[in-house]
Amino acid sequence: MRREAAVAGFGFWFLVAAFLALLGGRARAQNPAAAAILPPPPAPAGAASASTAPPASWGQFMGQVVFSDVLIAPASQFPSPTAMTDALRRLKRTTVEGSEGFWRLHMVAFLQGVAQAAGASQSGSYELRATDVTDPKDRREVRRFDVEGLPNQTELPINDLVVTEVMGFERGHRYEMAVVRRADGEAGGKADVCAKGVITLM
DSSP, rough: OHHHHHHHHHHHHHHHHHHHHHHHHHHHHHHHHHHHTTTTOOOOOOHHHHSSOOOOGGGTTTTTTEEEOOOOOOOGGSSHHHHHHHHHHHHHOEEEEEEETTEEEEHHHHEEEEEEGGGGSSSSSEEEEEEEEESTTTTTTEEEEEEOTTTTTTEEEEEEEEEEETTTTOOOEEEEEEEEEEEHTTOOSSSSSEEEEEEEEO
């Protein structure tokens, strides 16, 4: 009897020890899972800045006037330079349709050389010069328009510019639109061109 009681008591304590060991194993198994859901360490500052850097394709428009037949939103309205670049590719036109001798133009001039010449003019005043280049051997200036911008800006929007036959514009002709700083023109001689492009009126 005593031997059987001793064996039964030993078996009971063995089961208790096994149960405690099982609980301990489960507790240890839960620790890796808890570590896995912790937030990852913050990315290095260099990596973050690299992902937000303007794309190289942004430079393809520098020195150009991009034309469209619809209003182009200002750069501040786009979530990123990439988004604006994609929109400009879709909206840019080489021809604009007119009606009864009137043409409405929307443009964005991507100005080059602004940093170098910033000290020459702080007014942000520009001049848009329209030249008929239908015959490359007979360039003819048609009209000049005053354009007000901001000092040292690199994108100059020019929206709702209406040109007419009365001003000297003609259907089927090609026109170079060149943006120059007004101070350069007033100084005399050939002005430095900040941006230019060619559009055909249809």
